[in-house]
Amino acid sequence: MSQTMTAIEIEGGKGPAEALRAVEVQRPEPGPGQALIKVAAAGVNRPDLLQRLGFYPPPPGAPTTLGLEVAGEVVALGEGGGRWRVGDKVCALLGGGGYAEYAVVDARHALPIPGALDLVHAAALPETVFTVFANVFEHGALKAGETLVVHGGTSGIGTTAIAMAKAAGAKVIATGRGPDKKAKALALGADIAIDAKAEDFAEVVKAAGGADVVLDMVGASYFDQNLDALKTGGRIVYIASLGGATLEVPVMKIMQKRAVITGSTLRPRSADEKARLAAEVERVVWPWIAAGKVRPLIDATFPLVDAAKAHAHLEAGEHVGKVVLVA
CATH class of the missing domain: 3.90.180.10 (Medium-chain alcohol dehydrogenases, catalytic domain)
Structure with missing residues (x-):
């Protein structure tokens, strides 16, 4: 050498x-x-x-x-x-x-x-799989039969999260910005895909039964909708803050939903x-x-x-x- x-x-x-x-x-x-x-x-x-x-x-x-x-x-x-x-x-x-x-x-x-x-x-x-495993399956505790919402479903993290969640027996709802990314998320295996530029993702997720886990790389700008879409006992897991890094948390709603807000870096x-x-x-x-x-x-x-x-x-x-x- x-x-x-x-x-x-x-x-x-x-x-x-x-x-x-x-x-x-x-x-x-x-x-x-x-x-x-x-x-x-x-x-x-x-x-x-x-x-x-x-x-x-x-x-x-x-x-x-x-x-x-x-x-x-x-x-x-x-x-x-x-x-x-x-x-x-x-x-x-x-x-x-x-x-x-x-x-x-x-x-x-x-x-x-x-x-x-x-x-x-x-x-x-390595970087993507370790990140998804740690955040979705360890911190988010996703289980078979539960519903995962993945923001940025066509990103490197998003495509991996869709595949890993489906392999684990979960339902996957993916968001993307624009009709092309919506179509691609469906082609990648998401059960439901949402154009976040044209649709209220919280309403679509609630109509589908709500989210057990939300994997979020957007941050503050999606927080209210994430919480609104969450089932009782659901978990929001942050891995980035591209849309703002500071949350204004409605404590009573967190208590009522018994929601968990967590996240990590690798x-x-x-x-x-x-x-x-x-x-x-x-x-x-x-x-x-x-x-x-x-x-x-x-x-x-x-x-x-x-x-x-x-x-x-x-x-x-x-x-x-x-x-x-x-x-």
Whole structure:
């Protein structure tokens, strides 16, 4: 292996073309408990956009470069590299550093490639699947027979949430902005889809029996309608706040509905907590993927050196599924 590699350097606070550029840097070495992955593909996620803009700094000890998920081949191991051997194909959740030809990962945060997926599709799994599993199935406690409302149903998170909820035996209502996204959400398996630009989603959800769990990346601007659509004992789970970050909470209505409002982030969790989550994802979700019930949807791929174009594509908001960089 070369001692150097191509990676995407970031100069934050700017648009993609100004902020991101390919540079030659020192290749990382795996430390104790770590694996070095030769990256074949890396997922592009909205937190990457936020970090580029200066709003989502990496946690202490994480690489300052972008990239929260990769797939590729294990090429070196630190002492105590766990279950992996050189030559193993894996996908992995990272704290950062995925926009590069090589990436170091805590060996516990890597998982085998499920089913017969290629490395491009596998790279689209970790950040999205871990996020959906933690928020919908752990914090939201979604069960078979319940109803999940997914806002942004054609996003990377949304498409994955639809598939995972259906695999678990839940009913899914998805929202999107515009008739095209409504149609695509139905094609992806949603039982009901709503054009949030033209329809009152709360009224549609209530007419369908109400929501047990709402997965929300919009935030404050949808809160009143989310609460209105919620069944007694329902749960609203926040994973982003694109439409406002401050809620005005009607306490009496929360009490009357026995509603739970929760949410989480993934990146700042401890290494041990991510390892626990990885084990649960492998136990619960990997069999769904192997059985063909869940498959990541790839909207577009870009060469690693064109990371700026990938960011611009994601920011445009017309994608359906995941955007992936190919090394």
